Amino acid sequence: MEKMDEEYKHFLETNMFLQTQEHLDSWGLDEAFSGYYDSSSPDGGASSKNIVSERNRRNKLNQRLFALRAVVPNISKMDKASIIKDAIEYIQHLHEQEKKIEAEIMELQSGMPNNINPNYDFDQELPVLLRSKKKRTDQLYDSLNSTNSPIELLELRVTYMGENTIVVSLTCSKRTDTMVKLCEVFESLNLKIITANIICFSGKLLKTVFIQANEEDKDLLQIKIQTAIVALNDPLSPTSI
């Protein structure tokens, strides 16, 4: 039995060579062989299903690792561990870069929150912030993509303007009840609103709200607005955090 396993193993590896033309790739892309043993194993009976299952699992894992290698540039060593390591470093690199760019854009828009750029997704700008915040952001992302919600948020910016004033500027699709729901959101937050303004244009609603608040309240305010909109779009979801 061991002899047969060995032969099968060699057969498999040899075929991998032929398939990938590179011995360094020998541990990936053998999904086509997953059904081989399966068809020739009505003899084993007992644990042969476990064998093929395990083999499929390993193949899947290697396939994933292969795919991971594909999306990460500058992979020096083809090592399994090295691939994961490079992927980690690459993600961290992207995080840093994102943080930099976020600071850049933050500064760019700090003086002028109510600019309109419809094809830009704002919540992708929050990179390595607090995990809870990120989670909430993702919930928001899911919620805003539900096309039947009254508020489809396209952009949200909260900027401190100095003199204890925060400017909230948001863009959303113009739908039925959007305007009233939007007002309800800001009503519910019990803010000290100095002045507010809504412009309707080109199927979009642009709302600008000047709020009396401290600079430290900026982030909290943004979170509160986001969660309020999410809760309004999807009252069933437990967005209590």
Added chain:
Amino acid sequence: MEKMDEEYKHFLETNMFLQTQEHLDSWGLDEAFSGYYDSSSPDGGASSKNIVSERNRRNKLNQRLFALRAVVPNISKMDKASIIKDAIEYIQHLHEQEKKIEAEIMELQSGMPNNINPNYDFDQELPVLLRSKKKRTDQLYDSLNSTNSPIELLELRVTYMGENTIVVSLTCSKRTDTMVKLCEVFESLNLKIITANIICFSGKLLKTVFIQANEEDKDLLQIKIQTAIVALNDPLSPTSI
């Protein structure tokens, strides 16, 4: 011998439970045990080194996978394959995002060269851009930093909104004659202005202008506004381009 292995295995897993307090994490973070078998295995001699080597290799791999899970948000399942899958999707997500942001900054930079951010290098983000553009950017940068100009432009965005309408949104410092000079600029450009609005706040002027124009005119309009402001600030310089 198998019996002993089994016992050791159970011992290890039990300790993992105690260590991680969660059975889902049972396959990670056992680096502390890597030296255990090593010290108690002068008896085997032959292949026991291979055993401990293989164990170390597995531990390293699991550790890496654990670290990978840490840098990827939204990991739903703790599955090995799922972790890699989520990592792949996350990297692809970041790639898309990067592309978007690069386009965004491209637009920002081409439309608003007089932004101030000394500690960020645009050249890192824009690899093969035209050099002439960059040169012109520097010229404009010099012009805006003359603190005695009536218009110190802080931000300028020109966006096509659909329905033959372009929205110009700009921010500048509030100084003497800024408002009238700003109006003169837009007067001089002979545009089909639908509506315009200026908000003065916190030492800044925020001006929004809706202009009837085609989408193709967007970039040209942006340049015209920039050059008009520059020419207004420094009438002596030959900013005819």
Added chain:
DNA sequence: TTCCACACGTGAAAC
């Protein structure tokens, strides 16, 4: 030769 990385089969545990 040793070292390293891998695929394999196997039993157990979790869902």
Added chain:
DNA sequence: TGTTTCACGTGTGGA
């Protein structure tokens, strides 16, 4: 129940 996932020891082939 069975299916899935895991760690383990082992043998193999390439540096």
